[in-house]
Amino acid sequence: MRNLLILCTIGIMLISLPSCKEAQGDVERINSKTFTWTVPNSGCGILVAYDLRYSPDSTIDIDMWMQVDNEPYPGAVSSMDSCMVDSLPNGISYGMIRSQNSYGLWSEWGNMAIKDICSTPPDTIGDLR
Numbered sequence: 001m002r003n004l005l006i007l008c009t010i011g012i013m014l015i016s017l018p019s020c021k022e023a024q025g026d027v028e029r030i031n032s033k034t035f036t037w038t039v040p041n042s043g044c045g046i047l048v049a050y051d052l053r054y055s056p057d058s059t060i061d062i063d064m065w066m067q068v069d070n071e072p073y074p075g076a077v078s079s080m081d082s083c084m085v086d087s088l089p090n091g092i093s094y095g096m097i098r099s100q101n102s103y104g105l106w107s108e109w110g111n112m113a114i115k116d117i118c119s120t121p122p123d124t125i126g127d128l129r
Contacts (some may be wrong), residue, residue: 008089030087037096039075045102047074052083054115056096064108065096074099088117 016060050072053065068085076077077083095113100106 013099029118031088031090032084033088033093033117034082034084035097035115036080036082037080037097037110039077039079040099040107041077042099042101043105044121047077047099047101049100050074050081050083050097050104051100052097053094054085054088054093054095056091056093058087058112062076062096065094088115090117103129 052068053062053072055065068083071083072081095115096109097111098107106129
């Protein structure tokens, strides 16, 4: 996980940025979700990078979404790639991805994935004595 140091007028604050982790089977950690996708055709050249982003608000500009660190290197065309993103906020998160080829050309943003991180609280205890 990459850390970002922010200087404030009162002091120093350390923020952990979300990082892509290799998915381990079907196991996901608390506040983590795995995004999966099919590797696209590169157009020309070969695929060299992904740009995976997420946001709890789908209405803001994609440039304002949080960018995931350490996305996997693209696999073979038509194979499946995945990225487990941790440190997601509780509630709904939206994800978008695009790819880049060896000519430096970026694809358009793909479809929006919706991930729910435990937005349902436990039932109320009604028999306290």
